Amino acid sequence: MPGWLGGLIEDQCFFVGCEVHEKKKKNEKNIFCLHCCTSLCSHCVPSHHPSHPLLQVRRYVYNDVVRLDDLEKLIDCSHVQPYTINSAKVVFLKPRPQSRPSKGSGNICLTCDRILQEPFHFCSLSCKVEHVMLGGEELGNILHQFKESELAFSHDLEDQEDVVVQMVTPSSVLEDPLHCRSTVHSVGFMWISKQGSV
Numbered sequence: 001m002p003g004w005l006g007g008l009i010e011d012q013c014f015f016v017g018c019e020v021h022e023k024k025k026k027n028e029k030n031i032f033c034l035h036c037c038t039s040l041c042s043h044c045v046p047s048h049h050p051s052h053p054l055l056q057v058r059r060y061v062y063n064d065v066v067r068l069d070d071l072e073k074l075i076d077c078s079h080v081q082p083y084t085i086n087s088a089k090v091v092f093l094k095p096r097p098q099s100r101p102s103k104g105s106g107n108i109c110l111t112c113d114r115i116l117q118e119p120f121h122f123c124s125l126s127c128k129v130e131h132v133m134l135g136g137e138e139l140g141n142i143l144h145q146f147k148e149s150e151l152a153f154s155h156d157l158e159d160q161e162d163v164v165v166q167m168v169t170p171s172s173v174l175e176d177p178l179h180c181r182s183t184v185h186s187v188g189f190m191w192i193s194k195q196g197s198v
Contacts, residue, residue: 001129001133001139002139002143003037004032004034004035004037004074005074005075005129005139005143006037007032007037007038008032008055008057008066008093008125009093009094009125009126009129010126011037012029012032012037012038012039013029013039014028014029014030014032014039014057014059014064015028015029015030015057015059015064016028016029017029017041018040018041018043018044020041020043020044021041021043021044024043026041026042026043027041027042027043028041029041030042030056030057030058030059031044031045031054031055031056031057032054032055032056032057033048033049033052033053033054034052034053034054034055034074035049035052035053036048036049036052039057040054051148052148053146053148053150055070055071055074056070057093058090060083060085060090060092061096063092063093063094063096064092064093064094065083065085065090065091065092065093066090066091066093066125067088067089067090068082068088068089068090068091069088069089071091071125072144073144073146073147073150074143074144074146075125075142075143075144076142076143076144077091077125077128079119079120079121079122079128080120080121080122080123080124080125080127080128081116081117081120081122081123091124091125092123092124092125093124093125093126094124094125094126095109095111095112095114095123095124095126095127096114096123096124098112098113098114107119107120109121109122109123109124109127110122110127110131111123111127111128111130111131112127128142129142
């Protein structure tokens with residue numbers, strides 16, 4: 001398993017306070033460096049390697065999610081059930097805890113038996129990866145060669161820490177639409193190259 005994939009779905013804890021910037025506000029680690037295989041907070045980004053590809057992790061109902069558009073640049077997410085939150089499709093990184101065990105009826109995750117919508121086979125990215133590995137398939141078959149510039153931090157924003165914080169943190173937590181009907185939340189900013197836009 002590539003280091004970045006293991007770090008993303010197994011090793012790293014997101015939305016914990018950054019030890020380096022513990023005295024600063026909005027210091028939760030919600031950015032993942034695909035080269036260093038480590039989580040960063042928005043205050044870390046300006047001093048981090050500018051050419052390293054970064055992935056923003058978001059939170060939905062106490063679970064870590066990543067935008068489907070971002071994740072599909074790295075790995076085949078077909079058959080993983082996406083969720084639409086604030087007009088953005090997201091994929092869970094790990095299985096969500098089940099309130100009750102599945103009775104085996106209907107469509108369920110091939111790895112953890114969580115109930116799914118048709119025609120999906122996996123509830124999260126880690127469930128798909130585990131299924132591929134247990135089946136003896138090569139992970140390389142579902143990994144994509146990605147352009148680092150598509151996930152690189154823009155040099156124009158270097159040393160502009162306040163701008164980085166403003167752009168990253170509003171969309172860190174994707175609210176449950178059922179719990180915030182009266183509030184409109186921004187979808188936020190996706191880290192891509194200077195040539196692209198959301």
